Amino acid sequence: MENKCIWNKYSKTQLKELEALNADYIDFLSACKTERECVDEIVTRIEDAGYVDINSYIKEKKQITAGDKLYAVNMNKSLIMIQVGSAPLEEGLNILGAHIDSPRIDIKQNPLYEDSGLAYLDTHYYGGIKKYQWVTTPLAMHGIVAKKDGTNIIIQLGEEADDPVFFISDLLIHLSAEQLEKKASHVIEGEALDIIIGNRPIAPSKKKGKEEESADEKDAVKKSILALLKEYYDMEEEDFLSAELEIVPAGKARECGLDRSMVLGYGQDDRVCAYPSYRAMLAVEGLEKTAVCILTDKEEIGSVGATGMQSRFFENTMAELASLEGEYTDLKLRRMLAASFMLSSDVNSAFDPTYASSFEKKNAAFLGRGMVLGKFHGARGKSGTNDANAEYIGKLRGVFDKDKVSFQMAELGRVDLGGGGTIAYMLAKYGMNVIDCGVAVLNMHAPYEVTSKADIYETYRGYISFLKNA
Ligand code: MN
Ligand code: MN
Secondary structure, three states, X not given: OOOOOOHXXXXXXXXXXXXXXXHHHHHHHHHOOOXXXXXXXXXXXXXXXXXXXXXXXXHHOOOOOOOOEEEEXXXXXXXXXXXXXXXXXXXXXXXXXXXXXXXXXXXXXXXXXXXXXXEEEEEEEEOOOOHXXXXXXXXXXXXXXXXXXXXXXXXEEOOOOOOOOEEOOOOOHHHXXXXXXXXXXXXXXXXXXXEEEEOXXXXXXXXXOHHHHHHHHOOHHHHXXXXXXXXXXXXXXXXXXXXXXXXXXXXXXXXXXXXXXXXXXXXXXXXXXXXXXXXXXXXXXXXXXXXXXXXXXXXXXXXXXXXXXOXXXXXXXXXXXXXXXXXXXXXXXXXXXXXXEEEEEOOEEEOOHHHHHHOOXXXXXXXXXXXXXXXXXXXXXXXXOOXXXXXXXXXXXXXXXXXXXXXEEOXXXXXXOOOOOOOHHHHHOOOOEEXXXXXXXXXXXXXXXXXXXXXXXXXXXXXXXXXXXX
């Protein structure tokens, strides 16, 4: 069995749709580099498409009817969309799931210091990164500062053409003989990932005497940065304590290749699945089974915390949904979840000819060959995986055949080399059918990841087919 390249199967109309979808995806990827930004942007977009906050239904004790579109937001970092179908909820839901957090570098809570005339922000990286990939590249700062009075300062700096950017330094090649002897995992250490944010000292105060002036010179660059933070954001040094500032590659996502067949951009794990998931929800109408789309946080660090997939947010929201249908019982909720089908979407590593020995070619995903399904991932002897049921895969083959959706079945790398975790098993514990699904990515987890426009379009088509036919 070999999967074919899918580019030449599309009609002219489909190719137009493919390009339009990808143009909007590139804009989305450029604008949404944090989980909060994804939630804000998607809520704005889906409200325009008629989705309303589930809390308004709960407050007004309004019952749901077929065609209703609801959403629920959790701490501005995760989101659930619901489109009510004509069948009772107990017959099960068709669920799409993806995550909207990405590997990055977070600012510590006491970050600001000066060394040798340079002002730094100390950091702690988030998720799995090759640290050496993050040095000497322009970086932007995205996030919020939560003030004691309950207000939030929103920061997004480094994205506009005239914004300043930040960077992490690396040693020049001329002095690197010792550094280059180190293992790649130690070439750049975690504590060496500090961001340089300034080099100009604050001007000495004229009124003060000579003694005070020389005292001013200590940490004069840090003082200048603090003065600027005050001026731009009305922010004190203590406000870093309650800030979430994420350092990400600066700049927009781009078309890639002379043939413009690919997309290069930061954070495609897993926004390349989150984006077509939410778009598929907007593309379907008149569903029989209720459709749900979960966009979750904290996947890169184990889906923990209140906004990760392991929290009760999903279950609680489904309980609210069940009660909005009329009478609520715990048994009804359990039946509804157990009868559900899910595509748990996350990126898969695309076969890379340069590193061919890390893959087993027959069971690897290729760029441009369609949506990826993974019966299992896991490490060693499939450890920790959700192993999708053969019967469910058989059913999905029938579903995708109906709409001529091309998919490739793949594992993540060769046996005993690695493997990866996804959110699939967390939903599977409700007894529902879940399969790993997603889009193939080259340089996965690097500052700039690469995907195929055709795969993004085909995955979008696959999600629509699933919501309509599963
Ligand atoms: Mn992922
Ligand atoms: Mn990941």
